[in-house]
Amino acid sequence: MNIQTADLCDDNRDKNIQVLSSKFKNYGGLKKFSGEIVTVKLDKSNWRLLEMLRDEDGEGKIVVVDNSQEFFGVVGDKLMTFAKNNNWKAIILNGYVRDTDETKKIDVGLFAIGTCPLRNFEKTDSYRDIELNFEGVTFNSGDYIYADNDGIIVTKNRLI
Ligand SMILES: O=C([O-])CC(=O)C(=O)O
Numbered sequence: 001m002n003i004q005t006a007d008l009c010d011d012n013r014d015k016n017i018q019v020l021s022s023k024f025k026n027y028g029g030l031k032k033f034s035g036e037i038v039t040v041k042l043d044k045s046n047w048r049l050l051e052m053l054r055d056e057d058g059e060g061k062i063v064v065v066d067n068s069q070e071f072f073g074v075v076g077d078k079l080m081t082f083a084k085n086n087n088w089k090a091i092i093l094n095g096y097v098r099d100t101d102e103t104k105k106i107d108v109g110l111f112a113i114g115t116c117p118l119r120n121f122e123k124t125d126s127y128r129d130i131e132l133n134f135e136g137v138t139f140n141s142g143d144y145i146y147a148d149n150d151g152i153i154v155t156k157n158r159l160i
């Protein structure tokens, strides 16, 4: 699918398209993607996200993760490899990533706000399929994302 987020914005002005802040950069190897959102709220610890990427089929899915911009590396080459192996399209993270020399070589999208080499080791709880709000954008499981080198757009319904 040839995704052009700019064209999608122009052609769907009546559809309440949300655009994520350009603070988010792609540290993954997949530069154009689309898919259905699954939301996860973390409290610093990434173990639930790790289990999900490792154990669940992510065909056609994009996981949107809110770690409240806590300064810990949440996703690195290990989680990205799990994501790739289970066909997850991309990870959008309100937080930080690490191992980025490696994550860039893995064919999965990985948008985040920056890098941090330190991870969190404490196991805390997480919440699936709840509404997330960050940088002025609302995300719900079942919404759609389209992304390319211009950025990320979020819509309630599938556009293409
Ligand atoms: O191990 C972790 O928790 C995060 C990480 O570095 C990886 O996914 O490679």
Ligand SMILES: [Mg+2]
Binding pocket: 076, 077, 078, 099
């Ligand atoms: Mg690592």
